[in-house]
Amino acid sequence: MSTVRFREVPRSRIDRVLDHAYLVFHEEDERPGEREFLRRCERLGAYEDDHLVGFLGALPLRLSVPGGQLPCAGLTYVSVAPTHRRRGVLSGMLQEQWRRCAAAGQPLAALWASEAAIYGRFGFGAATHLSTVEIDSRRPLALRVAPDDRPLRLLDPEEAPAVIGPCYEAERARRAGRPARDAYWWREQILPEEDEDDDELGPPRIVTLGGNPPAGYAVYRTRAGDDDAGTPGLVQLYELEADTAPVAAALWSYLAAIDLTGKVRAWGRPADDPLPLMATDNDQVRVTDTFPALWLRLVDAPAALTARRYAGPVDLALEIQDETLPANHGTFRLTSGPDGTRCDPTEDRPDLTLDVRDLAACYLGGVRPVRLLRAGLVTEHTAGAAEALEAALRTEFLPFTSDEF
Incomplete structure (x- = not known):
């Protein structure tokens, strides 16, 4: 070395x-x-x-x-x-x-881990999780929610970012873990002409519902089936955003009704995606996989903790273990209330001891501190401290990341 x-x-x-x-x-x-x-x-x-x-x-x-x-x-x-x-x-x-x-x-660093076992020892925690969902679309999609009946519109990929960009930004505000996108990112990472992993898929298609900005949209590609092999045509969904359940129902129904296809596959959906609950038949809509997505590292833990919003008041002394970054290693008092948020070094006895990787996993609201406590990964010195931290970190929606890099 x-x-x-x-x-x-x-x-x-x-x-x-x-x-x-x-x-x-x-x-x-x-x-x-x-x-x-x-x-x-x-x-x-x-x-x-x-x-x-x-x-x-x-x-x-x-x-x-x-x-x-x-x-x-x-x-x-x-x-x-x-x-x-x-x-x-x-x-x-x-x-x-x-x-x-x-x-x-x-104050943050993030990555997609090709080998998950490597990065925990460098302070990264799996902060967002994804599900793969498949729909058997050889029959009409049966949902318990009536679809929004406003008209659908197909967009040219060139005009799509200007139309659906505001909708994406609204979703970023609702869900943590999503990167901002510029024109390059939309063009090359979200809407490239070809899928580099499957050259049999067609060009990107973008469908919207509602006005401008739309109430929701979906980005997908299709692949023809093989009659000799008995393989149905495929709708590969890359992104679906909807501001209400009826809008989501309309977009899913559209995808499942595309002619000459028999399967809809969505590789990366939020862990709390309502589609499985909306489905009448769980044999038709199946979650086939769940997996960690974005791995997060708190490079400056006090700054990161100070910068996020909390669901309610919090006053806890957190002992953070971080052997790699000495500035993070120690006890910090996290306080948040009407007068703002602070996270300062303290000599107080800690209420909770946790490794920086576990703090990173909790930071966006995707992992519950109480679960880590039960797993023996967090040490509670004050009864109820893990539950208090969990209540403060709670978010309305689970964090979500589908942009790979």
């Missing part, structure tokens, strides 16, 4: 970054838009004798949190050459990244 140095990777060396990534992730071909994506990142390289042996990209995101949004480093392409594993390269890159986060005023 003493021979490894960390520095910015210039744009002129993005080819080298791609070669390194293909080696580590066992890929061969460049994906559309990769270079532009990497140009938008801060690019941190680990070098030994001028050879790139590790890489970490950081997207400057603004992530919705309860009551607002915060700057967040979206870590991506995190990778270490196979010749340099278990030599502290990843630890060194992350330490350098935390310094950069502090300089940029980013």
